């Protein structure tokens with residue numbers, strides 16, 4: 388399998404940062420397993436890839452896991468009907484064969500049992516026997532949409548589990564056989580970031596840091612309690628060490644002092660990294676976060692009125 392994959396992803400990089408260009412694998416059937424009516428057409432995938440699979444001889448199927456009732460302004464039932472019709476039209480334009488709707492309630496997929504959704508996808512994989520599966524990356528960061536998260540997880544699990552005969556053996560009774568697709572293409576909003584790396588520091592003044600210290604040590608049940616100070620004093624005593632500043636303080640007062648040091652220290656560390664005295668770091672999301680193209684345009688093209 389690895390030899391095949393290496394051949395498939397034959398590299399043609401144009402620079403140090405360029406991604407290698409992948410060839411499409413040989414096969415007959417591709418299935419997109421997605422939550423919504425429009426997920427096969429979004430800016431970050433995968434209309435172009437589907438069109439190319441079709442051009443290279445694949446049969447393509449679209450699974451829409453939700454009923455899309457909340458996408459639109461027409462009320463639930465009408466939204467569902469319109470969105471399904473538009474999904475069918477869009478898949479036809481891409482050369483796909485069929486839309487299969489599972490009709491789970493749009494945006495309320497959090498409580499849907501993962502195993503149940505996965506079982507449906509396993510059944511469809513065994514029925515259509517795709518060589519390639521397309522969908523959202525279940526390990527994508529900052530994905531707010533519960534349908535995207537849950538369908539992606541179920542899809543990634545179904546992808547490999549559909550190949551095991553002991554998984555849902557009842558499918559054999561309706562004439563289906565285990566089947567594992569060889570290839571998986573996962574789309575994600577990578578412009579949202581690859582992990583939780585802070586993108587801004589917020590400067591704090593001395594008074595704000597002092598209030599932060601006081602608020603923190605107020606939580607005596609979990610932080611600034613006498614036992615924590617006793618523990619530190621005992622550990623230092625075992626090494627014949629002590630903290631002069633603890634002299635004259637009881638364990639409760641020493642515990643508060645420890646937490647104040649901690650809050651002061653972290654505020655100074657973050658401040659130093661940002662070139663100021665005190666700061667806190669955050670991953671900040673602005674009002675145009677979902678429109679990276681617009682953000683790039685605005686960065687270059689706005690001016691004061």
Ligand SMILES: [Zn+2]
Nearest residue numbers: 422423426535
């Ligand atoms: Zn979606």
